[in-house]
Amino acid sequence: MKIALIGYGKMGKTIERIALERGHEIVSVIDIDNLDDFESDAFKSADVAIEFTVPKVALSNYRRAFAAGVAVVSGTTGWTDELPALKKEIDETGKTLFWSSNFSLGVNIFMAVNKYLAAIMNQFPNYNVEMTEVHHTQKLDAPSGTAITLADGILENLNRKTGWVKETETKPEEMAIKSIREGQVPGIHTIRYESEVDSIEITHDAKSREGFALGAVVAAEFTAGKKGLLGMGDMLKF
Ligand SMILES: NC(=O)C1=CN([C@@H]2O[C@H](COP(=O)(O)OP(=O)(O)OC[C@H]3O[C@@H](n4cnc5c(N)ncnc54)[C@H](OP(=O)(O)O)[C@@H]3O)[C@@H](O)[C@H]2O)C=CC1
Numbered sequence: 585m586k587i588a589l590i591g592y593g594k595m596g597k598t599i600e601r602i603a604l605e606r607g608h609e610i611v612s613v614i615d616i617d618n619l620d621d622f623e624s625d626a627f628k629s630a631d632v633a634i635e636f637t638v639p640k641v642a643l644s645n646y647r648r649a650f651a652a653g654v655a656v657v658s659g660t661t662g663w664t665d666e667l668p669a670l671k672k673e674i675d676e677t678g679k680t681l682f683w684s685s686n687f688s689l690g691v692n693i694f695m696a697v698n699k700y701l702a703a704i705m706n707q708f709p710n711y712n713v714e715m716t717e718v719h720h721t722q723k724l725d726a727p728s729g730t731a732i733t734l735a736d737g738i739l740e741n742l743n744r745k746t747g748w749v750k751e752t753e754t755k756p757e758e759m760a761i762k763s764i765r766e767g768q769v770p771g772i773h774t775i776r777y778e779s780e781v782d783s784i785e786i787t788h789d790a791k792s793r794e795g796f797a798l799g800a801v802v803a804a805e806f807t808a809g810k811k812g813l814l815g816m817g818d819m820l821k822f
């Protein structure tokens with residue numbers, strides 16, 4: 585498959601290596617200093633572009649790739665308030681975007697366990713819930729995109745919580761998400777339920793970026809030839 589990369593940072597470079605190992609060809613690499621390459625024949629020849637950049641440019645990158653006739657797989661986080669409007673635009677224009685806050689198989693298994701645990705805890709109001717996420721110090725957004733997806737999974741299943749807040753809850757119906765930035769941590773997400781007598785904690789701890797990058801390349805293989813806004817739920821059947 586012909587793959588273009590948009591964003592050549594930590595994820596872009598890891599994705600390049602894994603894509604080559606899986607027999608794909610990298611036909612174009614776009615980063616901050618060669619944005620005109622969206623109009624190049626090399627970029628237009630791609631079956632799919634994999635985009636990992638920064639929140640403020642993700643949408644404009646998608647639109648530039650769509651204008652060049654190229655489907656996009658993206659993991660950029662920190663912009664998803666605009667996702668409902670973007671979905672409408674994609675559906676109306678027949679474009680293709682596969683977006684996920686986290687492409688790791690392990691995290692997606694963890695997300696399913698998180699929903700199941702929240703549904704059980706719905707029956708046990710003496711437990712309060714909070715989340716902590718830890719990432720490297722270069723991360724621009726907080727809470728992480730994964731933490732927001734995990735929070736959505738809890739809010740769908742735990743009726744006593746109606747929204748999440750950063751750091752500290754001030755009302756019982758809020759769920760706190762604490763964000764810690766330290767060293768080179770690839771990503772740790774912990775959900776903790778606490779009662780007066782005990783606590784229950786589940787954690788996903790990424791050992792490197794390999795799982796995220798492999799998932800993004802597998803998503804690119806899945807996306808080729810498809811239309812619409814796609815996500816991990818379309819690809820993973822559990
Ligand atoms: N969904 C998932 O599974 C995962 C998502 N992420 C998310 O992916 C994003 C990128 O992460 P990561 O690779 O670690 O970040 P990096 O900062 O290492 O890389 C981002 C790259 O994008 C470049 N860039 C900035 N602006 C543009 C632009 N307009 N067009 C093209 N490239 C641009 C940056 O260039 P320069 O440095 O010169 O500014 C940099 O090379 C983040 O939002 C992160 O949260 C990360 C891991 C997994």
Ligand SMILES: O=C(O)C1=N[C@H](C(=O)O)C[C@H](O)C1
Pocket residue numbers: 661685686719723727728729730731770771772796
């Ligand atoms: O910025 C990162 O590094 C990561 N970002 C994603 C997020 O915001 O959830 C996924 C992963 O946790 C790494």
